[in-house]
Each structure stands twice: as C-alpha cells, then as structure tokens.
Amino acid sequence: MANTDNILEVKNLKKYFDMGRGSVLKAVDNVSFSIKRGETFGLVGESGCGKSTTGRTIIRLYGATEGQVLFNGQDVHKMGGRDLRSFNRKMQMIFQDPYASLNPRMTVGDIIGEGIDIHKLMAGRQRQERIYSLLETVGLNSEHASRFPHEFSGGQRQRIGIARALAIEPEFIIADEPISALDVSIQAQVVNLMKELQEERGLTYLFIAHDLAMVKHISDRIGVMYLGSLVEVAEGNELYRKPLHPYTQALLSAIPIPDPEIERTRERIILEGDVPSPINPPSGCRFRTRCPKAMPECAQIVPELKEVEPNHHVACLLYS
Amino acid sequence: MNNILEVKDLKVSFHTYAGEIQAVRGVTFNLKKGEALAIVGESGCGKSVTSQAIMRLIATPPGEIKSGSSILFDGKTDIVKLTDKEMESVRGSEMGMIFQDPMTSLNPTMKVGAQITEGLIKHQGLSKQAARERAIEMLRLVGMPNPEARIDQYPHQFSGGMRQRVMIAIALACNPKLLIADEPTTALDVTIQAQIIDLMRDLQEKTGASIIIITHDLGVVADIAQRVVVMYAGKVVEQGSVDDIFYNPQHPYTWGLLRSVPRLDNDEKEPLVPIEGTPPDLFAPPKGCAFAARCPYAMEICLESDPEIENVSAGHSAACWLLHPNAPKVERPVEVGGHHNG
Numbered sequence: 259m260a261n262t263d264n265i266l267e268v269k270n271l272k273k274y275f276d277m278g279r280g281s282v283l284k285a286v287d288n289v290s291f292s293i294k295r296g297e298t299f300g301l302v303g304e305s306g307c308g309k310s311t312t313g314r315t316i317i318r319l320y321g322a323t324e325g326q327v328l329f330n331g332q333d334v335h336k337m338g339g340r341d342l343r344s345f346n347r348k349m350q351m352i353f354q355d356p357y358a359s360l361n362p363r364m365t366v367g368d369i370i371g372e373g374i375d376i377h378k379l380m381a382g383r384q385r386q387e388r389i390y391s392l393l394e395t396v397g398l399n400s401e402h403a404s405r406f407p408h409e410f411s412g413g414q415r416q417r418i419g420i421a422r423a424l425a426i427e428p429e430f431i432i433a434d435e436p437i438s439a440l441d442v443s444i445q446a447q448v449v450n451l452m453k454e455l456q457e458e459r460g461l462t463y464l465f466i467a468h469d470l471a472m473v474k475h476i477s478d479r480i481g482v483m484y485l486g487s488l489v490e491v492a493e494g495n496e497l498y499r500k501p502l503h504p505y506t507q508a509l510l511s512a513i514p515i516p517d518p519e520i521e522r523t524r525e526r527i528i529l530e531g532d533v534p535s536p537i538n539p540p541s542g543c544r545f546r547t548r549c550p551k552a553m554p555e556c557a558q559i560v561p562e563l564k565e566v567e568p569n570h571h572v573a574c575l576l577y578s
Numbered sequence: 579m580n581n582i583l584e585v586k587d588l589k590v591s592f593h594t595y596a597g598e599i600q601a602v603r604g605v606t607f608n609l610k611k612g613e614a615l616a617i618v619g620e621s622g623c624g625k626s627v628t629s630q631a632i633m634r635l636i637a638t639p640p641g642e643i644k645s646g647s648s649i650l651f652d653g654k655t656d657i658v659k660l661t662d663k664e665m666e667s668v669r670g671s672e673m674g675m676i677f678q679d680p681m682t683s684l685n686p687t688m689k690v691g692a693q694i695t696e697g698l699i700k701h702q703g704l705s706k707q708a709a710r711e712r713a714i715e716m717l718r719l720v721g722m723p724n725p726e727a728r729i730d731q732y733p734h735q736f737s738g739g740m741r742q743r744v745m746i747a748i749a750l751a752c753n754p755k756l757l758i759a760d761e762p763t764t765a766l767d768v769t770i771q772a773q774i775i776d777l778m779r780d781l782q783e784k785t786g787a788s789i790i791i792i793t794h795d796l797g798v799v800a801d802i803a804q805r806v807v808v809m810y811a812g813k814v815v816e817q818g819s820v821d822d823i824f825y826n827p828q829h830p831y832t833w834g835l836l837r838s839v840p841r842l843d844n845d846e847k848e849p850l851v852p853i854e855g856t857p858p859d860l861f862a863p864p865k866g867c868a869f870a871a872r873c874p875y876a877m878e879i880c881l882e883s884d885p886e887i888e889n890v891s892a893g894h895s896a897a898c899w900l901l902h903p904n905a906p907k908v909e910r911p912v913e914v915g916g917h918h919n920g
Contacts, residue, residue: 516824
C-alpha cells in the first residue's frame with residue numbers, strides 16, 4: 259500500500275478533546291488524505307473546522323486519538339528516540355501570529371539558531387554564517403541577527419519564522435495561516451517567498467488557511483474541511499470550476515471577487531445559520547443541518563470521501 | 579443638498595511620548611445621500627481614524643482634530659465644532675456605527691435588548707415598552723431567529739455572526755442617516771460575511787441610509803460599494819466610482835493593491851506582484867509623495883513635493899505626479915482592472 263510518491267499519508271485521523279463532564283469535542287473526525295513529495299496541499303475551512311488541529315496532530319504537537327500519520331512511510335505517532343529526532347528535523351511549522359510565535363527575549367539569531375543547536379548541526383562561526391545566510395534567503399540581512407522580535411514589522415517577523423523553519427533543512431513545512439495577520443501588500447511578499455523557497459529546495463507544504471483565493475493561488479491540491487471532516491479534495495482549478503460538495507459550492511459563492519461587474523451579476527448561495535458545535539455534531543453528514551440539498555438519509559449515513567472523478571474526491575451522498 | 583457628509587481637509591494627530599503621529603493628513607471626500615462608500619487601505623493608513631473623527635470618537639488628548647478641518651453633516655452641522663453634549667444627540671440617533679469586533683464592542687454585562695433600547699429611550703423618548711417592541715422588530719429585521727426570546731440574552735450567548743447582527747440592530751435602531759461600518763466582516767467567516775453583507779445591502783435599500791464601509795478586502799468593496807476612497811499614509815491617493823477604481827485606476831498604489839491579491843477566478847499561477855517595502859513612519863512623514871519610496875514609477879519630483887489632486891473625470895481623482903501633463907506616459911500594468919480569465 260505504501261506509495262513512495264507520498265511524503266505524507268493521513269489515515270482515518272481522529273483528534274478528540276475531553277471537555278470534562280463526559281463531553282467530548284471531536285475536532286478532527288476520521289480525516290484521510292495524502293500529500294505528494296514536492297507539492298503544496300491546501301487545507302481550507304472556516305474557524306473551528308479542525309484544519310489547524312489536523313496540522314498540529316500531523317506534526318505531533320497533539321497526540322492522535324485514533325488513526326495514523328505516515329511520514330515517509332513511518333507512523334509519526336509511534337516514533338521514539340532517534341526516529342522522532344529525525345522526524346522533528348524533517349518537519350517544521352510556521353505559525354499564524356508572528357507576534358506570539360517568536361520569543362521576545364531571544365535575539366533573532368538565537369531564535370533561528372535554536373533548532374541548529376538542539377540538533378547539534380553546527381556551532382561557532384559555521385552556525386553564525388548559516389544564520390546570516392538564512393536571513394538573506396528570507397529577504398532580511400545579517401545585521402538583523404542581533405535584534406529582538408519587537409523591532410520588526412509583522413511581515414518581517416513572518417520572514418523570521420520562515421527562516422527558523424528552514425534552519426534545519428526540513429523536507430516538509432506546515433504553514434498554519436501564515437499570512438492572515440498581514441496586510442494585503444505584505445501577504446503577497448510572503449507567499450512569493452514561500453513559493454521561491456519551494457522551487458529552490460524541493461519543499462513540500464501543507465498550507466492551512468481560510469482565504470480560499472490565496473490557498474488556490476499557492477496550492478496544487480486543496481482539501482475542504484467542515485466541522486472536523488474533510489468534505490472534498492481536488493486540484494485547485496477543478497475545485498473552483500466544478501465544486502461538487504454543497505458546502506464547497508456555498509463557500510466558493512460566498513467569497514467576493516474584486517471585480518464589480520462580476521459581483522453585480524453573481525448569484526450567491528447564502529447558507530442559513532451558524533456552524534453547529536463540534537461537541538454535539540449532527541448525526542450522519544455534519545453539513546446536513548445547513549445544506550440546501552439535504553435528504554432524509556443524510557441524517558443516518560456518514561458519507562465517505564470517495565473518488566467520483568479522476569483525482570476529485572467528495573464526501574456526499576449526492577454522488578454515491 | 580445632495581451630500582449627507584462633506585469631509586474637508588481633515589487632519590488628525592495623536593500626541594505620544596515619542597512625538598506627534600500625523601494619522602490623517604488632509605482628507606477630503608463627499609458622501610451622497612443613499613450611497614455606499616468604501617474606504618480602503620492598509621493598516622495604519624488612517625481609514626479607521628477618519629471614521630472615528632466623523633463620529634467624534636477620537637479621545638482628546640492624546641488625539642487632536644487639527645484646526646482647519648471640517649466635517650459637514652447633512653448640509654448644516656460641522657461635527658468638528660459641536661460640543662460634546664451636542665455631539666451626543668447626533669451620535670446614535672443620526673449616525674450609527676458598527677465595529678470590527680462584535681465580541682468587544684458589545685457590553686458583556688447587559689442584555690442585548692437593553693443595549694438596543696438604550697438609544698431609543700434616550701434619543702427618541704420612547705417608553706420602555708415601546709422601545710422593547712421596536713428592539714424586537716429591529717432584531718427581526720436583521721434576521722435574528724426567535725427575537726422575542728433572544729432579546730433577553732447576553733452577548734456571550736450569541737455566535738460571532740449573530741453578535742454582528744445585534745450591533746447592526748443597535749446602529750440602525752434610531753433610523754440614522756449615516757451608518758459607519760469599520761471592518762464589519764473582518765472577524766467573521768466567509769459564509770457569515772456573505773450573510774452580513776447581504777443584510778447590509780438589503781437594509782440600505784429599505785432604510786435609505788448612507789453607508790461608509792471601511793475595509794481592506796477589495797472583494798467586499800466590489801460587492802457593496804458604489805464609490806471608493808483609497809487611502810495611503812493618512813491621505814487620499816485616489817477616489818472614484820467603484821468602476822473607476824477597478825477598471826480605470828490611476829494611482830500606482832491602487833494598481834499595487836489590485837495586483838497583490840490573487841483572484842479566485844484566475845486559473846493562471848503567475849506570481850503575485852507585491853508592493854515592496856513598508857508604509858512610511860507617520861511620526862515624520864516624507865516631504866514628497868508618501869508612496870514614492872515603494873513606487874516603481876517614482877520620479878525625482880515625487881521625493882521633493884507632494885502631488886496635487888488631479889481630476890481624471892467627473893468624480894474620479896488621484897494624487898500622483900504621473901497625472902501631470904508634463905509627466906512621462908506610463909503603461910499601466912495590464913493585470914489591473916477589467917482583467918478576466920477564461
């Protein structure tokens with residue numbers, strides 16, 4: 259079964275949080291997907307859909323409740339000792355909030371060098387040179403190494419976060435909303451930088467974000483999540499041109515396009531109500547309470563993610 | 579009198595220990611009755627300060643609306659000259675405001691009903707009972723299910739989208755002539771954003787209120803606005819109808835804004851065109867055009883002196899030296915405006 263093209267395989271991953279008094283929050287519930295070496299996989303969905311929890315469980319910031327995460331064929335959640343150390347080098351993460359994710363008491367040089375120290379990759383002059391070259395790679399310069407995070411703007415801090423992730427030469431980077439906190443003109447700078455780095459270094463990205471236009475721009479394939487489940491996976495343009503799941507259709511139609519002429523004539527699918535609580539999610543298909551196309555059987559059967567067209571997977575009873 | 583609002587040469591500064599920040603540096607624009615105007619720009623460009631000045635919500639000190647500024651409301655009142663007491667009767671009854679974060683802008687210790695009726699009792703002199711009935715009616719108008727029960731609930735019992743609906747109900751309760759919405763959908767998910775924008779458009783048609791919407795999202799602008807004001811570093815760099823701005827933009831900053839966002843309906847994966855660099859420091863704004871340092875078309879004159887506002891066509895103007903008759907002709911980047919794909 260092991261597919262060597264896939265750097266990452268997520269199989270029936272579940273992450274539940276115990277909320278006390280017997281209630282359980284099912285943040286990620288039976289999610290499966292795989293990511294090919296060198297590709298960018300985008301994970302989109304609205305707040306609380308479990309996209310960040312999925313990312314954090316993949317990199318083992320959270321233990322999995324059930325299911326497997328296979329990285330280069332090895333189960334991440336069963337690793338120990340040397341394997342785990344090597345995994346920690348190969349997978350890195352970039353966080354959303356460039357203000358909260360850098361230690362304010364450390365210099366930028368030490369923030370970037372921390373991974374190099376922990377993994378004992380280099381020391382002294384060599385380490386210093388490496389930090390300088392990383393700063394230049396991300397569009398900063400060597401003088402910045404002795405400064406502290408508060409001296410930088412949001413966009414620059416995110417560049418520092420990227421330099422830190424690159425320091426130990428990972429193969430795989432999880433970027434969790436890396437640009438949401440940045441202004442639009444700065445977002446483009448960071449996204450272009452991430453794309454350049456990917457081309458130069460053959461990196462694989464899991465790009466988690468709620469901005470579907472940006473995700474589509476950077477990703478090869480996109481997974482759409484709703485309330486802890488993956489409802490659709492397809493290549494970006496295919497997903498935009500031919501969304502199959504009613505949630506994907508509504509999500510796409512809700513995004514305003516910066517073109518007044520298109521906006522004047524566009525028909526919008528407006529979803530009623532709010533996302534239900536993941537503590538007591540609806541039975542069957544979790545989207546059925548807001549779905550304009552819901553049928554009686556949607557309450558009984560949990561739809562499985564199936565390939566209904568080449569490389570286009572959807573979890574919806576309308577297609578089975 | 580066709581204009582509900584005439585902002586003229588508005589200058590707002592904040593006095594801090596580090597010096598004076600010139601947050602708004604001479605902003606002029608008009609808002610017609612029944613029109614929806616969007617103010618766009620990046621953080622720190624002065625768009626929120628402008629709207630707060632219109633509502634007179636600038637804390638003084640440290641803030642200061644500079645002399646020479648005028649904000650003419652409904653053809654008669656200069657907001658800048660009103661006393662605090664006089665302003666109180668305008669704010670809430672003739673102007674309503676919706677803030678970005680409905681979590682922090684509602685009072686967590688008051689039932690939402692009391693927050694809606696507060697203005698009705700104060701400004702319109704309604705009895706408690708009449709105000710309550712009107713509040714229920716407002717909640718129904720903004721699409722709140724079961725308003726009779728929800729009026730007695732506290733803000734924490736509402737979701738983000740529902741809280742924003744409560745905010746809109748409060749802002750519209752007294753039938754204001756002007757509604758100012760400062761990033762009303764930024765904290766919301768896209769499907770909820772679509773609900774709120776739909777609601778605002780609908781309410782504008784029903785009540786005839788004029789709207790100023792402050793946003794950084796060009797998609798939202800295209801969706802709701804008729805006119806657009808583009809701000810940069812405390813100044814208006816371009817303004818015009820929504821079609822002028824999207825299909826015939828004149829200022830390199832507007833070009834930059836339009837080119838830096840990916841479009842969902844674009845199949846091509848050409849790299850985004852970012853605006854290099856960062857906005858200037860408003861403690862010491864540059865002598866010339868504030869955008870010159872980041873502008874790929876900057877000329878010597880741009881660094882020396884600030885360009886005048888030039889009219890492009892009726893209602894469309896921009897402040898850029900490229901519009902000067904003696905300036906070299908610049909080919910506008912093709913990706914801008916009217917660019918459709920497939």
